[in-house]
Amino acid sequence: MIVSTLSRPNRKFKDTDYFSVKTETYFLMPFRFHRLNSQREVVVNEVGDHLVYPTGTVARIIGREIDKQLDSELYADLIAGMFISESPIPALIDVLATRYRTKKSFLDDFTNLHIFVITLRCEHTCHYCQVSRVTTDKDAFDMSKKHIDRGIDLMMESPNPFVTMEFQGGEALLAFDNIKYAVERTKRLAVSYNKKVTYVICTNLAVITMEILEYCKENGILLSTSLDGPGFIHNQNRRRPGNNSYELTVAGIEMANNVIEKDSISALMTATNLSLAHPIEIVEEYRARGFDSIFLRPISPYGFALSNERKNKYAMDDFLSFYKTALQHIIAYNLKGEFFREQYATIILKKILTPFPVGYVDLNSPAGAITNVILFNYDGNVYATDESRMLAESGDYTFRLGHLDSSSYEEIFYGERAMEIAEVMTNESLPGCSECAFQSYCGSDPVHNHATQGDIWGYRPTSTFCRKNMEIIRYLIELMDGSEEITKVFESWIR
Ligand code: SF4
Missing domain, CATH: 3.20.20.70 (Aldolase class I)
Known part of the structure; x- marks a missing residue:
């Protein structure tokens, strides 16, 4: 049987030009995003800093459309939070690393x-x-x-x-x-x-x-x-x-x-x-x-x-x-x-x-x-x-x-046994969680996965652990986004 090559998807790599970053734009740092509701979306960086913007902003960030002059406040916030950078590696990258280590320091003493x-x-x-x-x-x-x-x-x-x-x-x-x-x-x-x-x-x-x-x-x-x-x-x-x-x-x-x-x-x-x-x-x-x-x-x-x-x-x-x-x-x-x-x-x-x-x-x-x-x-x-x-x-x-x-x-x-469990203990490497905006606010629970879904990896789309945490986290951010008074209340809870 002859198969027409015309009907095959084009698997050819694009030219390197396609991937090169225009010098006049910024570089993307690692961050994840989530739609809070039809009007608002949140971006979260590796250490859990978050910013909430009107829907469509993430697409503009990723499309390198944020203009340093026209969107000066947004641009400055994204730079300060290391969501974007003007150099491939930001000068303050060590600060980010220190903050990441601090977030994980609950592990230090076992x-x-x-x-x-x-x-x-x-x-x-x-x-x-x-x-x-x-x-x-x-x-x-x-x-x-x-x-x-x-x-x-x-x-x-x-x-x-x-x-x-x-x-x-x-x-x-x-x-x-x-x-x-x-x-x-x-x-x-x-x-x-x-x-x-x-x-x-x-x-x-x-x-x-x-x-x-x-x-x-x-x-x-x-x-x-x-x-x-x-x-x-x-x-x-x-x-x-x-x-x-x-x-x-x-x-x-x-x-x-x-x-x-x-x-x-x-x-x-x-x-x-x-x-x-x-x-x-x-x-x-x-x-x-x-x-x-x-x-x-x-x-x-x-x-x-x-x-x-x-x-x-x-x-x-x-x-x-x-x-x-x-x-x-x-x-x-x-x-x-x-x-x-x-x-x-x-x-x-x-x-x-x-x-x-x-x-x-x-x-x-x-x-x-x-x-x-x-x-x-x-x-x-x-x-x-x-x-x-x-x-x-x-x-x-x-x-x-x-x-x-x-x-x-x-x-x-x-x-x-401990080593087998350790393989599924980090949500950074779990399917679904690895791309989730709420990863740094959430966790992983192999026992819950095993008990409710039959394997220790779990399957996020039907996970009740995921459903509960994703919705509560989304709701808390939405509440803070909608009301300065509620943000102040929440701040009083964590002091
Ligand atoms: S369990 Fe759900 S909410 Fe939590 S990090 Fe994973 S995908 Fe995100």
């Missing part, structure tokens, strides 16, 4: 957060619980002293002079004796290893006592609890005998506020289907409890949470509507002079508006898994993140890095 799942026992039966919960057989579901010791030893091996030791469950306070044992041993070793340790207990507060609070106060231990909203939401989500989880949590928060420092207790909410209809009531509950912030979180779509789809499964866009309504409500308070912030927005705003690193484990590139967080499970298994052990509880051991009985520090943190 792992900070060491999670100890001190027990799997719990007296709650929350329908979105990510892990199994067991009320009996203490020996089988509490972390053994041998494993606590080994976990502490590994934590002391971390190159990071500042480490956080977080006790999780189940309900961690059911194993309070083991927590005390772990804290006392860590205190002794921290002196010889010259480590500053922050202690955190994650607790539903149902079994808190004055004795426990006094111990927390003495040792500067922080408490992190769950508060899903007013009683009719919290008690639906977080079941326990007597259906009084809300009452116990609120009483526990009050007790804690009276005994330990006010800032020593924080709360997290998880949005279920029921929550999505009540954004205002949830924000009001946090204000009523004396908190000056709230962290609006969707449910983690894996583990046992999936076994109750009616209560826990919803479209990410439904969460985003909930999130925006709550955020608008919060902003309105701030505009009236009351300081109250949303924590996820605050994390992203720090990335957008400051040159500093933000070491939030769920929104980092490289991902927070291993580099920032490690988890020692009650049974001695070691996992890359908290979410990894949730997967393991439903039989998926993809992110198991080793065992406290047998694995060395090197085998856990630099072993074969």
